[in-house]
């Protein structure tokens with residue numbers, strides 16, 4: 001059950017497995033990378049780990065050694081014979097589309113102190129997966145995921161940069177976002193056209209109070225609707241007098257663009273609407 005890249009490649013060949021681009025299948029074939037991800041995740045025997053897209057089980061097998069339980073979602077059922085060979089008895093794989101799944105319901109079958117998501121994500125749906133975790137209120141303490149480098153940089157974007165957008169605000173409201181490590185494209189099979197990073201999202205202990213979460217997120221989405229436009233233009237349907245009043249206290253006015261507004265000011269505006 002110890003993962004060996006050579007054995008995995010032999011198993012995939014024996015099963016005549018065909019990598020499916022449509023499912024974003026690029027499997028890790030470097031033991032050191034897998035060990036680094038697992039070690040940096042600080043998983044212990046109180047931790048339930050969710051893995052989205054276990055593939056042939058390279059990461060899954062190591063997660064199973066340190067976690068209390070591992071719960072995986074894999075869309076490609078043809079991986080079953082190889083995957084089941086590589087996992088431990090504390091690991092369950094549900095063969096389904098993660099995006100369609102009621103994860104909260106699955107979690108009712110588990111007893112755990114901490115809930116982590118650790119995964120090498122299918123890149124074509126990185127953002128929908130992260131958004132689902134937040135919108136479905138899956139009670140995660142930490143998310144450590146491998147993503148395409150450019151996408152990861154956007155997740156942790158700071159105010160005033162061109163990568164700063166509604167999603168980075170959304171994420172930074174709930175989590176401290178950090179880069180854990182760079183990953184070369186050479187550690188995957190097949191080799192992708194992009195480099196990757198592992199990004200870590202750790203739940204913030206204290207959130208800045210919001211009067212109404214929905215209003216806050218709608219305000220952010222609308223403010224960034226057309227990135228080049230000013231708040232006055234993007235927020236036409238809003239009570240601009242109230243917004244202007246808050247902006248003025250920070251020496252700003254309605255001619256500002258959303259990318260120049262820190263999250264705290266967005267929160268203040270939302271709490272005044």
Ligand code: SAM
Pocket residue numbers: 023024025026027028029052053054055056057058059073074075076096097098099119120121122123125
């Ligand atoms: N974890 C493996 C590894 O690191 O070697 C595989 C990672 S590969 C980048 C992404 C995996 O996600 C594939 O196994 C793919 O079949 C699976 N996948 C793609 N879309 C999915 C979805 N909607 N729900 C669940 N799994 C999905």
